[in-house]
Amino acid sequence: MVQVDFYIYMAYINPRGDAKMAEDNVIYIGNKPVMSYVLAVVTQFNNGFDEVVIKARGRAISRAVDTAEVVKNKFMPGIEIKDIKIGTESIVGEGGDKANVSSMEITMKAKSS
Amino acid sequence: MVQVDFYIYMAYINPRGDAKMAEDNVIYIGNKPVMSYVLAVVTQFNNGFDEVVIKARGRAISRAVDTAEVVKNKFMPGIEIKDIKIGTESIVGEGGDKANVSSMEITMKAKSS
Numbered sequence: 001m002v003q004v005d006f007y008i009y010m011a012y013i014n015p016r017g018d019a020k021m022a023e024d025n026v027i028y029i030g031n032k033p034v035m036s037y038v039l040a041v042v043t044q045f046n047n048g049f050d051e052v053v054i055k056a057r058g059r060a061i062s063r064a065v066d067t068a069e070v071v072k073n074k075f076m077p078g079i080e081i082k083d084i085k086i087g088t089e090s091i092v093g094e095g096g097d098k099a100n101v102s103s104m105e106i107t108m109k110a111k112s113s
Numbered sequence: 114m115v116q117v118d119f120y121i122y123m124a125y126i127n128p129r130g131d132a133k134m135a136e137d138n139v140i141y142i143g144n145k146p147v148m149s150y151v152l153a154v155v156t157q158f159n160n161g162f163d164e165v166v167i168k169a170r171g172r173a174i175s176r177a178v179d180t181a182e183v184v185k186n187k188f189m190p191g192i193e194i195k196d197i198k199i200g201t202e203s204i205v206g207e208g209g210d211k212a213n214v215s216s217m218e219i220t221m222k223a224k225s226s
Contacts, residue, residue: 062174065215069201084197086219088182102178106199 025049029056142169
């Protein structure tokens with residue numbers, strides 16, 4: 001369940017939008033244009049990772065799907081979608097109030113030839 | 114890849130927002146509140162369907178994930194997510210111009226006991 005205003009607030013105090021924040025082979029999707037994340041994913045594959053995981057929460061989920069589709073269809077036909085998971089994360093705000101937000105993980109990997 | 118304005122336009126001339134438009138066991142996610150679609154999914158299961166498919170395009174994708182998570186976590190613990198597919202659909206506008214939009218299908222089913 002998305003509580004959008006709260007999510008935007010959380011994104012503001014803890015920005016996940018910067019592709020440079022990616023740790024290892026995980027790319028966090030934020031509010032930047034899709035191409036920023038596409039570039040980040042392609043770079044990770046070119047850096048030698050066999051798998052790259054795209055993670056998103058709330059409204060960024062649709063952008064995560066866009067990213068995976070653009071990587072697969074336009075840039076790296078040798079990459080396939082290995083797994084898609086969805087879930088719910090509980091976020092605790094400053095006042096201790098909780099909000100639930102949907103999450104998604106898309107695992108992309110090189111096709112086994 | 115989402116071309117948001119175009120998508121909103123398509124949604125306007127061909128609204129998918131009404132849960133009543135669901136055919137068989139497919140629920141199309143539009144711009145209504147998540148609870149509208151949660152109710153539609155729960156109703157289809159209560160009508161005897163063993164599987165219900167949630168479909169969404171573009172920005173509605175995150176709402177599709179919300180719907181599946183709320184059904185599973187809050188209303189029907191006996192239902193699980195069987196499969197998640199993502200893809201790209203090509204939409205042709207009035208002038209014959211094409212736009213790509215990401216799509217998602219979430220298949221939910223009763224847990225085998």
